[in-house]
Amino acid sequence: MAGPGKSDDKRGVHAVAALALIAVVIAAAAGAFAYTGGWFSPHRLTPDRMVDALSRRGGDPLGHRRNHAKGICFTGEFAANGAGARLSIAPMLAAGHYPVIGRFAIAVGDPQAPDAAGRVRSMAVRIAAPDGEEWRSGMNNSPVFVVATPEEFYQITRAQDLDPAAGKPDPAAMQRFLATHPDSAVFNEWAKTAPWTTSFADQTYNSLNAFRFIDAAGRSRLVRWSMQTTVAPHEVPYDALAALGPDFLEADLERRLAQGALRWNLVVTLAAPGDPSNNATKAWPANRETVAVGMLVVRHAQDEADGPCRDYNYDPTILPVGIQPSDDPLLPARSAAYAKSFDLRAAEAADYPRTPPRSEASR
Numbered sequence: 001m002a003g004p005g006k007s008d009d010k011r012g013v014h015a016v017a018a019l020a021l022i023a024v025v026i027a028a029a030a031g032a033f034a035y036t037g038g039w040f041s042p043h044r045l046t047p048d049r050m051v052d053a054l055s056r057r058g059g060d061p062l063g064h065r066r067n068h069a070k071g072i073c074f075t076g077e078f079a080a081n082g083a084g085a086r087l088s089i090a091p092m093l094a095a096g097h098y099p100v101i102g103r104f105a106i107a108v109g110d111p112q113a114p115d116a117a118g119r120v121r122s123m124a125v126r127i128a129a130p131d132g133e134e135w136r137s138g139m140n141n142s143p144v145f146v147v148a149t150p151e152e153f154y155q156i157t158r159a160q161d162l163d164p165a166a167g168k169p170d171p172a173a174m175q176r177f178l179a180t181h182p183d184s185a186v187f188n189e190w191a192k193t194a195p196w197t198t199s200f201a202d203q204t205y206n207s208l209n210a211f212r213f214i215d216a217a218g219r220s221r222l223v224r225w226s227m228q229t230t231v232a233p234h235e236v237p238y239d240a241l242a243a244l245g246p247d248f249l250e251a252d253l254e255r256r257l258a259q260g261a262l263r264w265n266l267v268v269t270l271a272a273p274g275d276p277s278n279n280a281t282k283a284w285p286a287n288r289e290t291v292a293v294g295m296l297v298v299r300h301a302q303d304e305a306d307g308p309c310r311d312y313n314y315d316p317t318i319l320p321v322g323i324q325p326s327d328d329p330l331l332p333a334r335s336a337a338y339a340k341s342f343d344l345r346a347a348e349a350a351d352y353p354r355t356p357p358r359s360e361a362s363r
């Protein structure tokens with residue numbers, strides 16, 4: 001039998017071992033935290049660095065989204081026709097009506113930018129199912145995205161840094177980026193040549209990233225989707241936009257909604273073998289199978305300062321059962337950056353109250 005002295009020694013050894021284990025766990029947690037925060041590798045692309053770069057493109061972004069900073073909320077519903085149910089078990093693809101909280105925006109860093117500054121227009125939706133599942137999607141009106149990877153997105157964002165002397169970005173920085181990134185050519189050609197219009201309503205908005213639909217048998221299909229406009233575009237020369245004032249998109253939306261609801265067809269495109277899942281700069285061939293799965297009906301618009309979209313960040317990885325992210329590297333980077341942007345603007349809201357809603361200021 002062990003004497004009292006030995007058993008005390010054993011307890012002491014156990015206590016030291018337990019403390020050492022706690023120290024190791026704390027050190028590992030601190031290390032993981034420092035790694036995630038990028039402290040070991042100051043050049044690694046973190047959400048903080050990404051969002052910081054997005055915040056340096058002019059104007060005062062405090063209290064606002066760090067990209068697509070100027071926008072307007074909307075509400076309506078998604079009327080699913082049931083055709084999507086064979087492709088995915090997502091509850092909002094079963095025939096029925098599902099409430100939507102969404103947002104139209106222009107892809108700028110300055111929340112006060114004139115609407116003519118927004119080459120890319122966007123639609124974001126949150127489609128809710130009665131069981132609590134939700135489908136968030138942020139879509140742009142370009143046919144492809146400008147870059148394929150988060151690192152390239154960081155570089156092209158830095159190419160828009162304000163030159164302090166000129167008060168605007170140095171055009172040579174963007175030219176250098178485009179000259180060395182041939183993948184950006186399709187987007188760039190669209191940006192140079194696509195007709196300008198005066199409305200959010202006459203645009204088609206595309207997911208650009210690929211996702212996976214999972215059906216009832218567990219089969220996974222690679223897809224992209226689009227909200228296809230049902231309104232004929234009203235094309236205008238770019239130079240005519242200035243005369244419409246800085247907020248012509250909001251005025252147009254309110255005018256149209258006063259006359260009735262606006263509609264978009266939600267169309268899902270199915271990839272064929274070999275279509276890229278991880279490169280949003282590459283369009284899929286136009287002859288791919290498509291399935292129209294329902295209609296988005298937009299009924300009302302609200303200022304975003306206090307509107308229902310204010311507290312949603314349209315993280316594209318918030319998906320219902322039956323829809324999953326693909327291996328596109330932009331998707332996790334988007335998720336992390338949108339969360340960072342949301343945290344900043346939510347924390348800043350008290351210190352930097354948003355300017356009065358434009359409709360109040362201008363009426």
Ligand code: HEM
Nearest residue numbers: 065067068103122124138139140150153313333337341342
């Ligand atoms: C690494 C790539 C990207 C980064 C870092 C990024 C970053 C951001 C950030 C920080 C926001 C503001 C989020 C908020 O505060 O709510 C935003 C908004 C948005 N982004 Fe991206 N983005 C990326 C790629 C894309 C792509 C590929 C699309 C394609 C459609 C896209 C579409 C949108 C849309 C539609 C919004 C506005 C959502 C809304 O109205 O609230 N982004 N982005």
